[in-house]
Amino acid sequence: MHSNVMAAFNLTTSEPLTFILIGIPGLEAAHIWISIPIFMMYIIGLLGNFALLFVVGKEQTLHKPMYLLLCMLTLTEIGTTTSVVPKTLCILWFNWKGITMGGCLAQMFFFHAGCMMHTAVLVAMSFDRYVAICNPLRYATILSNARIAKLGLLVVMRAVLFNVPLPLLLWRLPFCANRIIRNTYCDHMSVAKLSCGDITVNSLYGLLMTFIVSGSDLIFIALSYSLIIRAVLMSSRKAHQKALKTCTAHVSVMLTSYPPAYISSIIHRFSIAPHVHIILANLYFLFPPLLNPIVYGVKNKEFRDKVGKYTGRR
Template sequence: MQETPLCLRVGYFLPYSMSNSNTTDFTNPSAFILLGIPGLEAAHIWISIPICVMYTIAVLGNFTILFIVKRDPSLQGPMFYFLCMLAVTDFVMSTSTVPKMLSIFWFNSREISFSACLTQMYFVHSFSTMESGMLGAMAFDRYVAICHPLRYSTTLTNSAVAKIGLAVVLRSGILTLPYPFLVRRYPYCRTNIIPHFYCGHVAVVKLACADIRINSYYGLFYLFSVIGVDVFFIAVSYTLILWAIFRLPTKDARLKTFGTCISHLCAISALYIPDLFSSLMQRFGDNVPLHFLILITSVYQLMPPMIHPIIYGMRTKQIRDRLHRLFTHKYA
């Protein structure tokens, strides 16, 4: 059963296997072989074109956000600091998988060392959950801005923003740390071939010749303590925000206030809707081909990093105006 993006991140509902006495165990194989997208090897070159385009847009878009916020002092406030943190997170998350994916597609470079595989696993899981945490922090920013506008500047000081960002980073980094250590301690006797384009936790641990139920239990804990908390926090924040908006006296005031949340709601949708769709496909699409599920995973890996800078570039007036001034000044 092929993993879904959410399963790859949290590693839950895993089957477990026991060592086979007829096989030879070997601890920590020297390398794994990544197949890319099994069944579509002949189309790897063509698949690489949209993947490369999406990755290029993601890199340029997120670096543009960082450049604009850095250059314009008027944008250096809590909301834009969180946006910069999200841009860095998106860049690292996509860069953790796409370069290796393209090397498989272009140069047939399928081998990845055991240590590099564990490193990639750690970065993919930690930064994907970090992205969810950043969206939760941005929901808190919108809550304070709308529900307590007079206390916004005193609540979200630079120190408070830094502490929130650090808490998100530490939470993701520490909770993800057991994954590579759990994977490293297992013996591997089945195969070192991973039918995917990167080292996800589930994809690697399913190759182990040991009881891996502890990974399943930890994955459930990880799911509820990270994704569950973030989704709950965002839902509560927007419930309070909508309550505050509906209490405004005029329709224009309600629409204008709600408009400040559109970018963030679109960013949330870009992360969670593809994830939900992929999870449903996995749960109920028993006859869905493996290569189709992996294609969905590749799109999921790149969609949020590509869409987020576009959303904020189009929907945030300050960034849109700064981009306009930048290009008109450059080509005037």
């Protein structure tokens, strides 16, 4: 018994612990081809989001809650994709599959924290739309720029507080011979399942985060929109159209965020080919940053006009 404990201890402390990210199992021969759309989506997404941040930053008239929240969403998406995509491309291009324990835990923390901040900003955006439609006269008072800044700080603090336990819970686990992660990035349960120790606490904490945090975010969004719908149904046809225009961009953003996440999560429960799940998981965090600048560019005339000023279009 004593020798087994010492062996596990030696495995986890005397040598640098390294995991192997195998990329997309079963499609190794096509890794280079798969990397092309991933690289293109990542670069186009980065350019679109940095352009969005530039336009909002330069234009004083866009320094208002809706656009400040959009900038927060943009920053979380840049952070989330950048925590994962560069390493994914290293695996697909150069076959650099090794990742240290520290690198794996850091990637996992930033990825999960980014996803949590993303949903929290979507909640704040739904509240913003609720105030704009249901209480327009007090909009500037309720959602001042100073309050939005405090809200942003709260979003970051919540993500940090809930995600700091994840690497700590993994750090205490012993890892033995099998250190192969069948994915392109480190996520909490993929790493936990490799441990030769008891992962009950990890599983429970993961479920707790999913149901309490993600679940409460969805409930708040649903509540905001149910109140918006109730207010709209009690108003005139003209108000219906105005409310619809006000909410279209935010609803479109949610449609690019939630369905891919839940499809990926549901498919994970079924016995389908691993490469299908991994490709869907990668698309989940590549699509929103790619589509959001387009959604706001197409759906929002005020923003479209400001972009036109910098691209030479009138």
